[in-house]
Amino acid sequence: MGGKKTRITNHIRRIRLARTDLTQAELARCVGATRQTIISIEGQKYAPSLELAFRIAHTLGEPIEEVFTFDPSGLEI
Amino acid sequence: MGGKKTRITNHIRRIRLARTDLTQAELARCVGATRQTIISIEGQKYAPSLELAFRIAHTLGEPIEEVFTFDPSGLEI
DNA sequence: AACAAATGTAAAGTATTTTTTACATCACTT
DNA sequence: AAGTGATGTAAAAAATACTTTACATTTGTT
Numbered sequence: 001m002g003g004k005k006t007r008i009t010n011h012i013r014r015i016r017l018a019r020t021d022l023t024q025a026e027l028a029r030c031v032g033a034t035r036q037t038i039i040s041i042e043g044q045k046y047a048p049s050l051e052l053a054f055r056i057a058h059t060l061g062e063p064i065e066e067v068f069t070f071d072p073s074g075l076e077i
Numbered sequence: 078m079g080g081k082k083t084r085i086t087n088h089i090r091r092i093r094l095a096r097t098d099l100t101q102a103e104l105a106r107c108v109g110a111t112r113q114t115i116i117s118i119e120g121q122k123y124a125p126s127l128e129l130a131f132r133i134a135h136t137l138g139e140p141i142e143e144v145f146t147f148d149p150s151g152l153e154i
Numbered sequence: 155a156a157c158a159a160a161t162g163t164a165a166a167g168t169a170t171t172t173t174t175t176a177c178a179t180c181a182c183t184t
Numbered sequence: 185a186a187g188t189g190a191t192g193t194a195a196a197a198a199a200t201a202c203t204t205t206a207c208a209t210t211t212g213t214t
Contacts, residue, residue, distance in 0.1 A: 003170080023190060037173075046170070047170095049126065049172085052171090070132075070135070080200080081200080110202075111204075114203075126200095129201085
């Protein structure tokens with residue numbers, strides 16, 4: 001119900017604004033997703049699929065690990 | 078119906094056998110997934126979530142981009 | 155041969171991600 | 185003030201990832 005709190009954090013917005021002048025809609029089009037998807041991910045509502053993560057990182061010109069960070073706290077309890 | 082052909086390829090099995098002596102079941106336990114999930118991913122049935130991808134790469138001691146490669150052919154048509 | 159460990163297949167159910175659609179707000183320009 | 189572009193919310197439906205359970209195959213060992 002409450003969703004399962006992904007331990008992934010993304011820095012899409014910061015990088016998008018710092019390194020590109022893409023709007024959310026343009027980024028969405030570039031990566032083949034919808035604007036709504038970008039909004040939800042930027043708002044940390046959920047983590048993207050691996051494929052979408054690759055596309056976003058590639059479009060932003062950064063390695064995946066720069067755009068998405070993983071909090072490696074042990075296995076879920 | 079036939080699923081949407083993810084453009085992600087993974088090298089989990091090769092790396093798992095080369096760099097570790099983990100079984101599929103052990104890897105599954107390490108990353109908090111089931112054996113069935115590891116089997117399906119190793120068999121390229123589907124790509125893992127970004128979070129699971131991070132965990133697998135971390136457990137295998139390789140960066141994500143070594144374990145998973147993305148074929149960046151243009152947007153789907 | 156019998157047993158165990160590792161891998162594989164299958165199918166139904168749950169959870170999560172993505173799309174689609176519609177409408178709201180804010181900043182900027184004419 | 186009216187219009188446009190960028191961002192936001194919401195909610196239902198579709199697509200994809202993951203779990204659970206049960207059984208099959210292969211390989212190696214006693």
